[in-house]
Amino acid sequence: MTAFLVVLVIILFGVAVWQMGKIFQLSKAKSDNTSQIANDEDNNVNGWLMLMFVLFIYVLAIVSFWKWSDVLLPTSASEHGLDTDQLWLISMVLIFFVGIVTQWLLHFFAFKYRGKKTQRATFYADNDKLEFIWTIIPVIVLAGLIIYGLFTWTDIMNVDTEDDPMVVELYAQQFKWNARYGGQDNVLGEANVRLIEGANILGVDISDPNAQDDIVVNELHLPLGKRVLFKMRSQDVLHSAYMPHFRAQMNCVPGMITQFSFIPNTTTAEMRQNPEMVDKVNRINDLRRQKSEKLVAQGDEALEPYEFDYLLLCNKICGNNHYNMQMKIIVESEEDFNAWLKEQATLANALKQ
Amino acid sequence: MSAHAHDLAVDHHDDHGHHHKETFVTKYIFSQDHKMISKQYLITGLIMGFIGIAMSLLFRMQLAWPDKHFTIYEVLLGKWGADGVMDPNIYLALVTIHGTIMVFFVLTAGLSGTFSNLLIPLQIGARDMASGFLNMISYWLFFLSSVIMVLSLFVEAGPASAGWTIYPPLSALPQAIPGSGAGMTLWLVSMAIFIASSLLGSLNYIVTVLNLRTKGMSMTRLPLTIWAFFITAVIGVVSFPVLLSAALLLIMDRSFGTSFFLSDIYIAGEVLHNQGGSPVLFEHLFWFLGHPEVYIVLLPALGITSEVIATNSRKPIFGYRAMVASILAIAFLSTIVWGHHMFISGMNPFLGSVFTFTTLLIAIPSAVKAFNYITTLWKGNLQLNPAMLFSIGLVSTFITGGLTGIILGDSALDINVHDTYFVVAHFHLVMGISALYGLFAGVYHWFPKMFEGKMMNKNLGYVHFWVTAIGAYGVFFPMHFIGMAGLPRRYYTNTAFPYFDDLSDLNVVITIFAFIAAAAQLVFLANFIYSMFYGKKGPKNPWKSNTLEWTAEVKHIHGNWDGPIPHVHRWPYDYSKLNKDESDYVVAGQDFTPQTLPLQDNEEEMNH
Numbered sequence: 001m002t003a004f005l006v007v008l009v010i011i012l013f014g015v016a017v018w019q020m021g022k023i024f025q026l027s028k029a030k031s032d033n034t035s036q037i038a039n040d041e042d043n044n045v046n047g048w049l050m051l052m053f054v055l056f057i058y059v060l061a062i063v064s065f066w067k068w069s070d071v072l073l074p075t076s077a078s079e080h081g082l083d084t085d086q087l088w089l090i091s092m093v094l095i096f097f098v099g100i101v102t103q104w105l106l107h108f109f110a111f112k113y114r115g116k117k118t119q120r121a122t123f124y125a126d127n128d129k130l131e132f133i134w135t136i137i138p139v140i141v142l143a144g145l146i147i148y149g150l151f152t153w154t155d156i157m158n159v160d161t162e163d164d165p166m167v168v169e170l171y172a173q174q175f176k177w178n179a180r181y182g183g184q185d186n187v188l189g190e191a192n193v194r195l196i197e198g199a200n201i202l203g204v205d206i207s208d209p210n211a212q213d214d215i216v217v218n219e220l221h222l223p224l225g226k227r228v229l230f231k232m233r234s235q236d237v238l239h240s241a242y243m244p245h246f247r248a249q250m251n252c253v254p255g256m257i258t259q260f261s262f263i264p265n266t267t268t269a270e271m272r273q274n275p276e277m278v279d280k281v282n283r284i285n286d287l288r289r290q291k292s293e294k295l296v297a298q299g300d301e302a303l304e305p306y307e308f309d310y311l312l313l314c315n316k317i318c319g320n321n322h323y324n325m326q327m328k329i330i331v332e333s334e335e336d337f338n339a340w341l342k343e344q345a346t347l348a349n350a351l352k353q
Numbered sequence: 354m355s356a357h358a359h360d361l362a363v364d365h366h367d368d369h370g371h372h373h374k375e376t377f378v379t380k381y382i383f384s385q386d387h388k389m390i391s392k393q394y395l396i397t398g399l400i401m402g403f404i405g406i407a408m409s410l411l412f413r414m415q416l417a418w419p420d421k422h423f424t425i426y427e428v429l430l431g432k433w434g435a436d437g438v439m440d441p442n443i444y445l446a447l448v449t450i451h452g453t454i455m456v457f458f459v460l461t462a463g464l465s466g467t468f469s470n471l472l473i474p475l476q477i478g479a480r481d482m483a484s485g486f487l488n489m490i491s492y493w494l495f496f497l498s499s500v501i502m503v504l505s506l507f508v509e510a511g512p513a514s515a516g517w518t519i520y521p522p523l524s525a526l527p528q529a530i531p532g533s534g535a536g537m538t539l540w541l542v543s544m545a546i547f548i549a550s551s552l553l554g555s556l557n558y559i560v561t562v563l564n565l566r567t568k569g570m571s572m573t574r575l576p577l578t579i580w581a582f583f584i585t586a587v588i589g590v591v592s593f594p595v596l597l598s599a600a601l602l603l604i605m606d607r608s609f610g611t612s613f614f615l616s617d618i619y620i621a622g623e624v625l626h627n628q629g630g631s632p633v634l635f636e637h638l639f640w641f642l643g644h645p646e647v648y649i650v651l652l653p654a655l656g657i658t659s660e661v662i663a664t665n666s667r668k669p670i671f672g673y674r675a676m677v678a679s680i681l682a683i684a685f686l687s688t689i690v691w692g693h694h695m696f697i698s699g700m701n702p703f704l705g706s707v708f709t710f711t712t713l714l715i716a717i718p719s720a721v722k723a724f725n726y727i728t729t730l731w732k733g734n735l736q737l738n739p740a741m742l743f744s745i746g747l748v749s750t751f752i753t754g755g756l757t758g759i760i761l762g763d764s765a766l767d768i769n770v771h772d773t774y775f776v777v778a779h780f781h782l783v784m785g786i787s788a789l790y791g792l793f794a795g796v797y798h799w800f801p802k803m804f805e806g807k808m809m810n811k812n813l814g815y816v817h818f819w820v821t822a823i824g825a826y827g828v829f830f831p832m833h834f835i836g837m838a839g840l841p842r843r844y845y846t847n848t849a850f851p852y853f854d855d856l857s858d859l860n861v862v863i864t865i866f867a868f869i870a871a872a873a874q875l876v877f878l879a880n881f882i883y884s885m886f887y888g889k890k891g892p893k894n895p896w897k898s899n900t901l902e903w904t905a906e907v908k909h910i911h912g913n914w915d916g917p918i919p920h921v922h923r924w925p926y927d928y929s930k931l932n933k934d935e936s937d938y939v940v941a942g943q944d945f946t947p948q949t950l951p952l953q954d955n956e957e958e959m960n961h
Binding site: 049068110138150196308 | 440441442445515516520521522523526529530615616617618619620624628629630631632633666667668669671672673674675697698699702705706709710713714716717720721723724725726727728730731732733734735736737738741742745748749752753756757759760763764765766768769771772773808809810811815816819820822823824826827830831834835837838839841843844845846847849850851852854855856857859862865866869888889891895896926928929930931944959
C-alpha cells in the first residue's frame with residue numbers, strides 16, 4: 001500500500017515538476033525579453049500546458065476512482081437508501097458528463113486560441129439563441145432532478161404511521177449515545193433533562209405509565225425489515241445522529257425532538273458476508289496487522305483485528321471528543337431481536353436496583 | 354445625476370494641489386485615498402491569509418499522520434502541542450479560525466475590500482469614493498477586528514473552537530468546550546466590528562457606483578467588475594445585519610442569561626435555567642448571512658474574471674446583458690436558499706423541499722455564466738498572462754465545485770453527505786479556490802495600477818499558477834471520496850473508527866498536495882514583495898485594456914486624473930471590433946477601443 005502510494009505521488013508529482021521545468025526553461029531561454037507581458041512564446045507554452053492540465057484532471061479522476069472507489073460505502077442497508085443511491089447515481093452520471101465536456105471545452109479553447117501576433121480575435125458579443133439554449137437546457141434537466149429529488153425526499157421524511165413503526169429514542173450527550181425502546185406498548189415515556197438523576201440518565205419521567213416498560217441500552221439493535229421511527233434528543237449541545245450505511249442522518253437538538261425513519265434491509269451478518277465488505281475488512285485488517293507489528297516492536301500492544309459493524313456516528317461538532325462519539329448498531333432477524341430485547345431490563349426494574 | 358456629481362468632482366479637482374500637505378501618517382496610515390486603502394486591505398488580507406493557510410497545514414498534518422509526533426506542534430501551539438501531540442481542542446480551534454479567517458478576513462475583506470476600493474472609482478471615472486472618511490473608518494475597523502481575531506489565539510483557554518458556524522449551545526457554553534469562554538467572546542467582538550466595517554464599506558460602494566459615474570458611463574456601460582462589486586455590496590447590506598443580530602443574541606445568551614438559543618440543557622452535572630430557546634433559530638439567522646456570504650465572496654471574483662478574460666481574449670465578454678442578469682439572479686436567489694444548510698437540522702421537511710427547489714434554480718444563472726466564459730475564449734486571441742491563467746482556472750474550479758452543488762442542494766442526497774468531507778471538498782472548490790483564483794487574477798492584473806506601473810514577474814506567476822492548480826485539484830478531488838466513504842468533517846482523527854482505517858493513504862495524498870499548493874503561495878508572496886519594491890515598470894496600459902483605470906495617471910495622485918475626468922462613449926468590451934468595411938480594427942492597427950474614444954465615422958454602432 002505504502003509502495004503504491006509512493007508511486008502514485010511520484011507520478012502526480014512528475015507532472016508538476018515537468019511543467020515547472022518547462023516554465024523555468026522558458027524563462028531562461030529569452031533573456032533578451034524582459035517585459036512582464038505575455039508574448040507569443042508564453043502563450044504557446046501556457047496554451048499547451050492548458051491542454052495538458054485538462055488531461056491531468058481526467059487522469060486524476062480516473063486514478064482516484066481506480067484507487068479509492070473501494071473506500072466508498074457499500075450497498076444501502078435501508079430500503080429508502082436504495083432510492084437515494086439511484087438518484088445519486090443519476091446525478092453523478094449527469095455531473096460527470098457535464099464536467100468532462102465543459103472542462104474539455106474550456107481548456108481546449110484556451111489551448112487552441114492561444115495568442116499569436118498574426119491572429120485576430122473574432123468580435124462576437126452576443127447571440128440570443130445560444131443564450132436561450134444554455135438557459136433552457138439546465139432548466140429542463142434541473143426540473144427533472146428537482147422533481148425526482150423532491151419525491152424521494154418526501155417519501156423519506158413523511159413518516160407513515162400506518163406501518164406501525166417501532167419507536168426508538170436516540171439520546172445524545174457529550175460524548176456518548178444511548179437508545180431507548182418504547183417496550184411492550186411501543187410508546188416512549190415523557191422525559192426532560194430536569195428529571196435526570198442518578199441512574200435515570202435520560203431524564204425519563206418515572207411516574208409516566210408509558211415509561212415503565214421503556215428499555216434503555218447503549219447498543220442499538222434493530223429488527224430486519226421493520227420500520228423504525230427514531231426520535232432524537234440531546235441533553236447538551238447539537239449532535240447529529242449519522243448512520244451512513246443506512247443513508248440516514250438527523251440532528252439532535254437540545255430543547256426539541258427530531259425524527260427520522262427507515263427500514264433496515266440487511267442484517268449485520270449478511271453485510272459481513274457481502275463480498276465488497278469482506279474485501280474491505282480484509283484490507284483494513286492487513287493495514288492493522290502492519291501497524292501492530294510496528295507497535296509490538298516498540299513494546300506497545302497490538303491492535304485488535306477488526307470486524308464489521310454498522311455505526312452510529314456524531315456528525316455535528318460537539319466538543320473535544322466529537323471524533324469518538326459512536327454507538328454500535330446491530331441489525332438482526334426479528335426473532336433474534338425480540339430475544340435480545342427480552343433480556344434487557346425495563347426502566348422500572350433498572351431504576352429499582 | 355452623474356453629470357451633477359461630475360461637476361462636484363471637478364470642483365474638488367480644482368482645489369487639489371494647494372491644500373494637501375501629506376504627512377507620512379495621512380499618506381500611509383490614516384489615508385482617505387481609495388488607492389492606498391485598497392492596498393491596506395490587500396496587505397492585511399494577505400497577512401491573514403498567511404495565518405489561515407498555515408493553520409490548515411497544521412491540521413492537515415494531524416489528519417494525515419495522527420499517531421506521529423511533530424515538534425512543530427509544540428513550537429507553534431505551545432501547551433496545546435506538548436510532546437509534539439496536537440490537542441483535540443486546538444484541532445477544533447484551528448479548523449474554526451481557519452474557516453473564519455479565510456471566509457471573512459481574506460475572501461470578503463481581502464478580495465472585495467481591495468478591488469472594490471481600487472476599481473470602483475477608477476473604472477467609473479470618479480476622483481475617489483463618495484466618502485473617503487467612511488472608507489478610512491471601514492478599513493480601520495477591519496484592521497481592529499483582524500487584530501482582535503489574532504489576539505484571541507492567545508487566550509488562556511484557547512480561541513473559539515465551535516466551528517466557523519459557531520452553532521450554540523456549543524458556542525454559548527464554556528462548560529461544553531474550553532474555547533467557548535473568552536476566546537468566543539473575542540470572536541464575537543471581532544465579528545461585530547467586522548460587520549460594521551463591511552457595512553460602512555458596502556454603503557460607500559453602493560453610493561459611489563450610483564452617484565459618481567462619469568459622463569457617459571451609464572449602468573449598461575459599466576465593466577462587469579463594477580456590476581459584481583455593486584451587487585456584492587447590496588447583498589452585504591441586506592444580509593450582514595442579520596449576522597450581527599445573531600451575534601448580539603448569542604452574546605446575550607452567553608453573558609446575560611437570556612434564552613434565545615438555549616433550552617433544556619443538562620451539562621457538567623447540572624441543569625441550566627434556560628428554557629424556550631432554539632438552536633435552529635440561530636442556524637436560520639446565521640445562514641441568512643452565511644449563504645449570501647458565499648456569493649459575497651464569489652461574485653467579485655467572477656467580476657474580476659469577466660474583465661480579465663475579456664481583456665486577455667481580445668474579445669468582448671460574451672453576452673454582457675446575460676452576465677449582468679445572471680449576477681442579479683444569483684444575488685436574488687442567494688438570499689432565499691439558506692435552508693439548504695439545514696435540511697437535517699430538524700426543520701420542517703416541507704421547508705426542505707422549498708429550499709431544494711430554490712437551490713437548484715441557482716444552478717441556472719451559474720451555468721449561463723460558465724458557458725459565457727467558455728464562449729468568450731472561443732475564437733479569441735488569448736494572451737495567457739498569469740491573471741488570465743487564474744481566471745481560466747477559476748472557471749474550471751467553479752464548474753467542478755458547482756456541479757457537486759447539484760448533489761448537495763438535493764435534500765434527499767444531502768442526508769448522507771451532509772457535514773462530511775464531500776461538503777468540505779465542494780465548498781473549497783466552488784468558493785474557496787475559485788475566489789482565491791479571482792483574488793490572484795486581480796492582483797496580477799491590477800498590480801501595475803496599485804504600485805505605480807510596477808509589474809509582477811510573469812514567470813514566477815506561471816509557476817505560482819500551475820503548481821497551485823495542480824495542488825488545488827490534488828487536494829480537493831480525492832477529498833470527495835472521503836466524504837462518500839461516510840467520514841464526518843471536524844474529526845480530530847478517524848483512528849477511533851477502524852472502519853475508516855483504509856482512508857489513511859488518501860489523507861496522506863491530500864496533505865502532500867496541500868503542502869505543494871501552499872509552497873506555491875510562497876512564490877507568490879516573494880514575487881509580490883519583490884515587485885512592490887523592484888518590479889519592472891511596464892507601459893501605462895500594459896494589458897491594452899479599454900477600461901478607464903488605465904487612462905488615469907500611473908503615479909498615484911489624489912483625484913486619480915491630473916486633468917479633467919475622462920468621458921465615456923462606449924461600453925468597455927470593444928476588443929477586436931472591426932470598422933465598417935472590415936478592413937481593419939476601429940482604430941487602425943490597435944485591437945482595442947478605449948471607452949473614452951467617441952464613436953468613429955467608419956464604425957457601426959451596436960447596442961449591447
